[in-house]
Every structure is written in structure tokens, then in C-alpha cells.
Amino acid sequence: MTETETYRGRARIAGEGEGVGLDELALATRNHGLPLEALRWDLTPPGLHYVLTHFDIPAVDPDTWALEVTGAVERPLRLTLADLQARSSASARVLLECAGNGRARFTPRPVSQPWLLEAVGTAQWGGTPLAPLLTEAGMSPEAVDVVFTGADHGVERGVEQDYARGLPVAEALRPETMLAWSMNGEPLPPQHGAPVRLVVPGWYGMAHVKWLTRIEVLTEPFTGYQNAVAYRVATEAGDPGEPVTRIRPRALMSPPGWPDFMTRERFVPAGPVTLTGRAWSGRAPVTRVEVSTDGGAAWADAELTPDDRAHPFAWRAWSHSWTAEPGTAELLVRATDATGETQPVDQQWNRQGMANTLVQRVPVTVLPPR
Amino acid sequence: MTETETYRGRARIAGEGEGVGLDELALATRNHGLPLEALRWDLTPPGLHYVLTHFDIPAVDPDTWALEVTGAVERPLRLTLADLQARSSASARVLLECAGNGRARFTPRPVSQPWLLEAVGTAQWGGTPLAPLLTEAGMSPEAVDVVFTGADHGVERGVEQDYARGLPVAEALRPETMLAWSMNGEPLPPQHGAPVRLVVPGWYGMAHVKWLTRIEVLTEPFTGYQNAVAYRVATEAGDPGEPVTRIRPRALMSPPGWPDFMTRERFVPAGPVTLTGRAWSGRAPVTRVEVSTDGGAAWADAELTPDDRAHPFAWRAWSHSWTAEPGTAELLVRATDATGETQPVDQQWNRQGMANTLVQRVPVTVLPPR
Structure with missing residues (x-):
């Protein structure tokens, strides 16, 4: 693959000192x-x-919408929303994070959706488990990947496509994997995939296909754009790289005090400050959250809320008491999960800014006590 | 006011070719x-x-929240949410637009929240009219401005403040001006000002103060930062400029066809295409929407939906039939309101990118018929 071909298929790398372009900004404002x-x-x-x-948020009429289950199955299905809602119900509190979270802080910067640190959220998703539906369709024992296709259509790096992702069959059959039509007890909002989306707890956001129209069982690996080209971790231009799968451990802090409108710098009066935030991993339970209040020289364990077994795929709250002294401080936080993986303090760069967990840094000006 | 002082109080102007900075991006992603x-x-x-x-979205507990009505009134009030909800009800469909909409397309670019064109929305707001409450409090006949203060706190261009805006008393007394606690029939979401915000139909967004805590009647003009410095239309650095008030006429188009992920360029198959969108003005009814499909050389009248007297402060839908020929095209749309004001095709620059209505341009690649 030549460099030009790579640029066609993947994110361009911004030049040294190159500011964010209007193309990246158009993604950030949408x-x-x-x-x-x-x-x-x-x-x-x-x-x-x-x-x-x-692409665009598609206009899908829930009254005429139907989901096809096709491919390597004995009994292809066509299911309306009412058909799905008549099936057994599932509900799970799930953290979602975009695989590109933190990309815009990479040096050099991959040119794509320019997330800083905020591409995350946790919701209660409600729907029906996927596995019984695949069983009912008579999924082939030779099945390898299950492909989920959405109604969203466009062109990405030269390839016209409906957004589609293949998921390994073992993940499709997990009891937690569901077709969801509600979010926090309400029907899915348009931008979250109405009427029905996939939810694959533990995986980065690209797997949770929205505006589902089709589920196709394949007996060989799916080679569509979003699996083969887009969501890969690769450092070299010609390297196919590794697929992006489950969410790596991360902690984030609610910046304390109050902000400057333009710089988002924080101001905190001196004295006791309770730092708070959330931590998560899609691979294993979070076992440790550490906070530094001196730019990363010293780290202290934060207090974690008790592990909530009812919500293994949600985030955990953490807190840490800090005595702020007048002057400036830089606050950092990092998570470790039960696999032993800890967030890096220095960037682990890759070409598309995928699955990076570089620690958050919060510069704070501590004001005299008030 | 020196140039330096102006920079302290207002948006910096980006240098020639200067890309969007991480500070602007942090605003765009929040x-x-x-x-x-x-x-x-x-x-x-x-x-x-x-x-x-x-600043930040404040954490306001609706159960302990109360609104003060104070200043030049005979009977200061303190009202809980239940007190407000026991009063007469009001409901209005209102378009909101940020006064900075379109700022990031200015050349040179004022450095602030970098909106392209999308800082807009229409909702059904529900609450209670403001005027009877001011009457009940015994507002002074000398009243000039009514100041609305929110719970959101921070620093802007060097000035620490609770977000506060003064509104001319005649606007505060309009029958449509309300204290709102519902949006589209649901309690206000946190980011839209829960539990209670101000709604001033026809005005740019900065007037609709969120997370209200205090209403203060003044017998002289309010000189707070957001009125005196921030929301002004001025071209020269030292010019105090004119206050931003009501929304100027604008039309926007739903870009037809499908997008390229990164460039947002549009692709449309050749043949008949119905172009659609919305148009509005906070000053007078929209009387005309025109569309150009050749980069602005020729303009044709779009069809406007019948003027909806029930919703004078909402947007109006428009549509226009276009026969797309293979090749490239640039689509433009512009609105005119009953004051006779029409959107400009060339920018009318001002230092802070306020109240600009430069027309939207939608480049389209028309594909061979499918």
C-alpha cells in the first residue's frame, strides 16, 4: 500500500503546528x-x-421499519419493532466510549473527528438479547462474524457504504449483547440510533451499530471498510494493524472549581477540595484509580465506590481529598484494571488515534482562601 | 480603551491562515x-x-432551588419551583439561535466558540409568564432593565462572574416572555437550564438565561460584562458597538444526498431533488426564501409553508425543486423578513462574529443517474 493509498483509506496526519481545520471543526460541531x-x-x-x-442521522420511520436477519441462517427473519418488543427483555447499564477519544491531543494529530477527552457516556439501555434471535434463525455452526448494518449512508475515505461492522460470533452470542430500543427508559433519541441499535457491552462505540436494518451471518471474516481499514490500531502507514475491540481502562476527573470561558483553565479557592470522577474498563473490573496533584511526580490512591456487581459494564465513581495551596497545580488521574493495564502518562501514538488512554491533565490556578 | 484592554475584554482575532486552536476545539466539543x-x-x-x-453546567437541586425577585420592587419575592408551577401557565414554540452562529466562517476569525452554521434549534417551552410576577412584586415605574442571573459561574476575558444579562423592561413585560421549566413536554434537561430558565422569544440565545437564581429590577441600564462587553456588534477594537438583541433573518438547508465523512461534501444522484430547510427571523415574519443552485448567479423563490400564526417565534419550513445535472453545483439559500432585511452573500464582518447571517453554501457533487 503506498502512502497515497493509505491516505485514501485512513486519517491524514496533521503537519507540525497545523491547527484544527474546518473539516475537523465541522465534525466537532455536529x-x-x-x-x-x-x-x-x-x-x-x-x-x-x-x-x-x-454520516447523517437517517430518518427512519419506526412504523414501517423492519430488521432482516439473513446470511448463513436456516430461517431468515424479518422483524418489526413490535415483533422485537414482544420478545424477552434485556436491560443493562453500559458505558460507551468512542475509540477515537483523545485523538486530538496526539502529536502529530490524526485528522479525523477531533475528540479531546469527552467522547464518553453511560446509559441504561433496554431491548432484547441478541443470542436467542440468532438461535431462532438457525445460525450456521460455521458462523464466524455477524455483520450489523445501519441505515446511515455516506462516503468515507473514498468508499461509499452503509455503515456496517462485523462482530465475532462469540461476542454476538454473549448474554449481554442486545438489540436496544430504549435509553434511560425513553425511546432511543434519533442520534442514538432510533428505532433500534446494537449494544455490545465492553466494546468501543463503533461496535454498537445504530439505526439497524440488517443482521447478516458470515462463515468468513467480514472485510468491510469499518473493520478492515477504519478501526485499526497501526503505527506504520502500510501496516493493517490490530482491530479495535474492547475499551481500555481510563479515568476522568470532573475539573474542580470554575472555568475560564475561553481557555477552560480552572480556578479553585485554596483549602480542602474533593476531586471526583469516573473510571472504567471494558476488559476487566477497575481495580485502582490514582491521582497526582503535582503534575505526575507523586501519585496517591483515590477512593473507589464499592464495585457494583449489578452494573459490570458501567463506570465506577472515585474521589480524592486534596488540600489546595495557593499557586498553580496540575492534576492527573489514571486507572488500572484487573488485567494489570494502567493508563500511560506519555502518549502511545498510532496513526488513527484509536484506543488511546493517555492520562487527563487538569491545570488549576489555586486562589487565596476566600 | 487600548487594543490590549480590548483583547482582555473581547475575542482575539485569529491570524491569517491560523487553524482552529485547542481552546476553540474544547468549546466545540463541549x-x-x-x-x-x-x-x-x-x-x-x-x-x-x-x-x-x-462556564460549567451547574448542579442545581430542584428541591432546594428558589428564585429571588429583588431590586427596585416593593415586595421582594422568593419562589420555589412549586410556587412557580402553581402560577398561570405559558407555552410557546420558540426558535433559539446563538448570536455567534457562523463566527468560524468569518475571515479573519474571531477566536471564541467556533460555530459554523448549526447553533440553532426549536423547542416547545413551557412555564409561566414573567410579567404578572413582576407586577406582583411591585416593580418600580422607574424600572429600566431587569437582570437575570444564572447559577453558572466562571471567568470570561478576565472577569469573574455569575452569568447575568440585563433585559430592557419592555421586553421583560412582553406577554411571550416566560420562566420555563419544560422543553418539549419534559422537565428541562440539565444543559438547557434546569430547573428554570428565561425564554425571550425572538432574541438571540444569550438573553434566555439558564439555571436562573435571581431576577433584579434596576432603575438604570445594566452594565455587566455580558451586556456591556461580550454581546456587542463592533468592527473597531475600541468601539463599544451596538448591543445584540433580536435574531436577524436566516435560512438553512438540510444538505441533500449523503456526506463524505471527513469533508462533509455532499453526493446526490442526478435527477429531481427536493431541497428542504427552515427559515426564521426574530424581528418580523419571514416573507421570502430564495435558493440558488449555481453558486449565487441566479436565485429562485422557494415554497414556504403557510405562515403559522400559532407559532410566530418558531421557524418556517421551505422547499424547492431542483433538477440535478451530473457535475458539481453549489447550493445557496437566503431569507428575507418583513422588515425587508435579506441575508448577505458576502460577509459583514464584526470583531466578535456576532449576529452574522452570511448565507450557507453547500457544495454538491452530482453523480450520474442511478
Whole structure:
């Protein structure tokens, strides 16, 4: 693959000192992140939950909508929303994070949706488990991937496509994997995939296909654009790289005090400050959250809320007491999960800014006590 | 006022060719616009309605919240949410637009919240009219401005403040001006000002103060930062400029066809295409919408939906039939209101990118018929 071909298929790398372009800005103003003070809610309200739509939000009429189940199955199905809602119900509190979260802080910067740190949210999703439906369709024992196709259509890096992702059959059959039509007890909002989306707890957002129209069982790996080209972790231009799968451990902090409108710098009066935030991993339980209040020189364990077994795929709250002294401080936070993986303090760069977990840094000006 | 003082008080102007900075990007990822395909809905769902918060979204407990009515009144009031909800009810369909909409397309670019075109939305707001409350409090006949203060706190261009805006008393007494606690029939979402915000139909968004805590009647003009410095239309650095007030006429188009992920360029198969969108003005009814499909050389009248007298402060739908020929095209749309004002095809620059209505341009690649 030549460099030119790579550019056609993947993100361009910004030049040294190149500011964000109007193309990246157009993505940033359409899509939106979680303002970090919204980490305060266990369940993220819809308008504060991150959203990434590759193309346009499609207009789907729930009354005429139907879902096809096809491919390597004995009994292809066609299901209306009422058909789905008559099936057994499922509900799960699930954290979603965009695989590109943090991309815009990479140096050099991959040119794509320019997330800083806020492409995250946790919601209660309601629907029906996927596995019984695949069983009912008589999925082939030779099945390898299950492909989920959405109604969203467009061109990405030269390839015209309906958004589609293949999921390994073992993940499709997990009891937690569901077809969801509600979010926090309400029908899905348009931007979150109405009428029905896929939810694959633990995976980065690209797997949770929205505006579902078709489920196709394949007996060989899916080679569509979003699996083979887009969501890969690769450092070299010609390297196919590794697929993006489950969410790596991360902690985020609600920035304390109050902000400057333009710089988002924080101001905190001196004295005791309770730092709070959330931590998660889609691979294993979070086992440790550490906070530094001196730019990363020293780290202390934060207090974690008790592990909530009822919500293994949600985030966990953490808190840490800090005595702020007048002057400036830089606050950092990092998570470790039960696999032993800890967030890096220095960037682990890759070409598309995928699955990076570089720690958050919060510069704070501490004011005299008030 | 020296240039330096002006920079302290107002937006910096980006240098020639200077890309969007991480400070502007941090605002773009926190705040969000209306993806333009969402113009299809008469009422914008909350997560698609534009949001601008100058500081953080404050945590306000509706159970302990109370609103003070104070200043030049005979009987200061303190009202709980239940007190307000026991009063006469009001409901209005109102378009909101940020005064900075379109700022990031200015050349040179004022450095602030970098809106392209999407800082807009229409919702059904429910609450109680403001005027009877001011009457009940015994507002002074000398009243000039009514100041609305929110719970959101921060620093803007060096000035620490609770967000506060003064509104001329005649506007505060209009029958349509209300204290709102519902949006599209649901309690206000946190980012839209829960539990109670001000709604001043026809005015740009900065007037609709969110997270209200205090209403203060003044017998002289309010000179707070957001009135005296921030929301002004001025071209020269030292010029105090004119205050931003009501929304100027604008039309927007739902871009036809499908997008390229990164460039947002549009692709449309050749043949008949119905172009659609919305038009509005906060000053007078929209009387005309014109469309150009050749980059602005020729203009044709679009069809406007019948003027909806029930919703004078909402947007109006428009449509226009276009026969797309293979090749490239640039689509433009512009609105005129009953004051005779029409959107300009060339920019009318001002230092802070306020109240600009430069026309939208939609480049389209028309594909061979399919």
C-alpha cells in the first residue's frame, strides 16, 4: 500500500503546528462530547452523552421499519419493532466510549473527528438479547462474524457504504449483547440510533451499530471498510494493524472549581477540595484509580465506590481529598484494571488515534482562601 | 480603551491562515450544534438542539432551588419551583439561535466558540409568564432593565462572574416572555437550564438565561460584562458597538444526498431533488426564501409553508425543486423578513462574529443517474 493509498483509506496526519481545520471543526460541531462536569450523573442524560455519527442521522420511520436477519441462517427473519418488543427483555447499564477519544491531543494529530477527552457516556439501555434471535434463525455452526448494518449512508475515505461492522460470533452470542430500543427508559433519541441499535457491552462505540436494518451471518471474516481499514490500531502507514475491540481502562476527573470561558483553565479557592470522577474498563473490573496533584511526580490512591456487581459494564465513581495551596497545580488521574493495564502518562501514538488512554491533565490556578 | 484592554475584554482575532486552536476545539466539543439534517423535525429533540454554556453546567437541586425577585420592587419575592408551577401557565414554540452562529466562517476569525452554521434549534417551552410576577412584586415605574442571573459561574476575558444579562423592561413585560421549566413536554434537561430558565422569544440565545437564581429590577441600564462587553456588534477594537438583541433573518438547508465523512461534501444522484430547510427571523415574519443552485448567479423563490400564526417565534419550513445535472453545483439559500432585511452573500464582518447571517453554501457533487 503506498502512502497515497493509505491516505485514501485512513486519517491524514496533521503537519507540525497545523491547527484544527474546518473539516475537523465541522465534525466537532455536529458530534458532541460529554462536558466533563456531567461525570456527576450515574446515568448520562441523552443530550450530554457523547454522539458520533459517521454520516447523517437517517430518518427512519419506526412504523414501517423492519430488521432482516439473513446470511448463513436456516430461517431468515424479518422483524418489526413490535415483533422485537414482544420478545424477552434485556436491560443493562453500559458505558460507551468512542475509540477515537483523545485523538486530538496526539502529536502529530490524526485528522479525523477531533475528540479531546469527552467522547464518553453511560446509559441504561433496554431491548432484547441478541443470542436467542440468532438461535431462532438457525445460525450456521460455521458462523464466524455477524455483520450489523445501519441505515446511515455516506462516503468515507473514498468508499461509499452503509455503515456496517462485523462482530465475532462469540461476542454476538454473549448474554449481554442486545438489540436496544430504549435509553434511560425513553425511546432511543434519533442520534442514538432510533428505532433500534446494537449494544455490545465492553466494546468501543463503533461496535454498537445504530439505526439497524440488517443482521447478516458470515462463515468468513467480514472485510468491510469499518473493520478492515477504519478501526485499526497501526503505527506504520502500510501496516493493517490490530482491530479495535474492547475499551481500555481510563479515568476522568470532573475539573474542580470554575472555568475560564475561553481557555477552560480552572480556578479553585485554596483549602480542602474533593476531586471526583469516573473510571472504567471494558476488559476487566477497575481495580485502582490514582491521582497526582503535582503534575505526575507523586501519585496517591483515590477512593473507589464499592464495585457494583449489578452494573459490570458501567463506570465506577472515585474521589480524592486534596488540600489546595495557593499557586498553580496540575492534576492527573489514571486507572488500572484487573488485567494489570494502567493508563500511560506519555502518549502511545498510532496513526488513527484509536484506543488511546493517555492520562487527563487538569491545570488549576489555586486562589487565596476566600 | 487600548487594543490590549480590548483583547482582555473581547475575542482575539485569529491570524491569517491560523487553524482552529485547542481552546476553540474544547468549546466545540463541549457545546454542540444542530446537525443540519435535524432541520427535518418541527421540534428539535434535546440532544440535537444547540447548546452553549459559557462556564460549567451547574448542579442545581430542584428541591432546594428558589428564585429571588429583588431590586427596585416593593415586595421582594422568593419562589420555589412549586410556587412557580402553581402560577398561570405559558407555552410557546420558540426558535433559539446563538448570536455567534457562523463566527468560524468569518475571515479573519474571531477566536471564541467556533460555530459554523448549526447553533440553532426549536423547542416547545413551557412555564409561566414573567410579567404578572413582576407586577406582583411591585416593580418600580422607574424600572429600566431587569437582570437575570444564572447559577453558572466562571471567568470570561478576565472577569469573574455569575452569568447575568440585563433585559430592557419592555421586553421583560412582553406577554411571550416566560420562566420555563419544560422543553418539549419534559422537565428541562440539565444543559438547557434546569430547573428554570428565561425564554425571550425572538432574541438571540444569550438573553434566555439558564439555571436562573435571581431576577433584579434596576432603575438604570445594566452594565455587566455580558451586556456591556461580550454581546456587542463592533468592527473597531475600541468601539463599544451596538448591543445584540433580536435574531436577524436566516435560512438553512438540510444538505441533500449523503456526506463524505471527513469533508462533509455532499453526493446526490442526478435527477429531481427536493431541497428542504427552515427559515426564521426574530424581528418580523419571514416573507421570502430564495435558493440558488449555481453558486449565487441566479436565485429562485422557494415554497414556504403557510405562515403559522400559532407559532410566530418558531421557524418556517421551505422547499424547492431542483433538477440535478451530473457535475458539481453549489447550493445557496437566503431569507428575507418583513422588515425587508435579506441575508448577505458576502460577509459583514464584526470583531466578535456576532449576529452574522452570511448565507450557507453547500457544495454538491452530482453523480450520474442511478
